[in-house]
Amino acid sequence: MHENRRAFQFGRQRIYNQFLGMASRLTNPGQGSVSGPDRDRLSLVIENFGDPVIVADHTARVTLLDSVSKRLFGSDKAGGEDGIAANRTKLDRYLTAFTFSVLECQDKTISFYDPNLQSEVEYAAHSIKIYDSRGQCAHTVTVLRDCSNSNKVERLQLERRMEMEKFAATGKLAGTIAHEINNPMEAIKNAVYLLRDRVDPASRPIYDALKSETERVTRIVRQMLGLYRNAGTFGSFDLNGVIEDTLTLFSRPLEKARVVVDKRFGQLPAIKGSADQFRQLLSNLVVNAADSMPKGGKLTIRTRYTQSASTGYGQCSLTVADTGTGIPPAIRPAIFDPFVSTKGEKGTGLGLWIVKGIVEGHSGRILVRSTVGRGTIIKIIFPVSPD
């Protein structure tokens, strides 16, 4: 405990040195095997170290993973996600190479898939060998340091700012393009309308294609404008009420698609923001959920409010869960990018992009959990200020 607390005061680099120091003290052949309080202390340090720590035995078999590395490599019973399985294979290969090498310690760069970030992260791996009383390698300890970790907060803030700027610019551009398209669209739609009774039967399929493709353009433009249009109308609104409104709007199609709606509304304060935008956000999420359940299923919508007793600040969460087809892992990293869709020709690929923009406009964040064949859960969390 003492080790741990002091280490905290001296920053990450200091902890790192202390940890390695303690490990090498323990490896001193004269001291015998690691036991008793030393062992407890070591476990405690490993648990609270913050960087992934992996202990393996002399056959390169992993014997201890701290909580951070469990996230990367899974618990003892390996399995789960593909990315984790791949990490595990990579780690085994690395440990085998080091354990059976003549080196006492080694530094190497190695990348692992981070399931939270859903991307590969580069780590500096530092490994040492721990020797037993006979001077033979009994264990190896490997510490992974996230190379990009040191400036993580600043990096995340910068990324977020850039994202928002990009979003604002793209939104404006989308608005301009949409307006330019809408002028000729009116003429095209009028022309299509006028032709409706003058098409000979042989040409009917061509006419139908013209009509449905025209409608598709309208859908895309409407969504593009949706995010541009209501940008300024911020006020105070009842989120549960907005959800009810939206569900009423979709009650018929949902019923037809044999989707059962399960509403679990919590007590919410008035939300500051744009009710129109939330209506749009909900429509997009409900449509996505319904589209992912072609054979019917269950749509759960949950709201919740939690408040900090000390600051008065609270946060509101809105969860939309379906029992649908799920999002294929391949497109998961891109689901919030414009024009990415799982729905082929049916989708515009703008739905979640718009959702993301709206959530960011309300200083919120989005969490996504999806399992192919099981369904998708989208949770939106945004702050609610007091008064």
Added chain:
Amino acid sequence: MPALATEMEKKAATVLCIDDEQTALHLRQSVLESAGYRVLTAKSGARGMEVFRSQSVHAVVLDYWMADMNGMQVAREIRKLNPKVPIIILSAYGELLDESLGIADLWIRKGEEDPQYLLSSLEELLKNRPIASQRV
């Protein structure tokens, strides 16, 4: 003044269409005519005002963006002459709320709505409004 309620009367209603884009104007005219309206067209705001002053018009459908004067300016001029005539403004930019109060009866987002929406809205507006003869 009698309300325009029946189908017969609707057929007789005259709609003034103002737009400086020839193709758009022509197609809109055809759509309105296909629904039985008598349609007068004008290719500029100023020309539209001339037609409105000289002929009997039951409703006005006009574009917002025109080279000589915008749809709101035309609508204001028309309102000075006739406070009751239904005015529909078509705009790719959606509704300009602060300007539209009490002037246009309806803004239609160009290109987003099907032609049926224009027709049904027009019918609704003519049904609920007494018509006035516009000749001044």
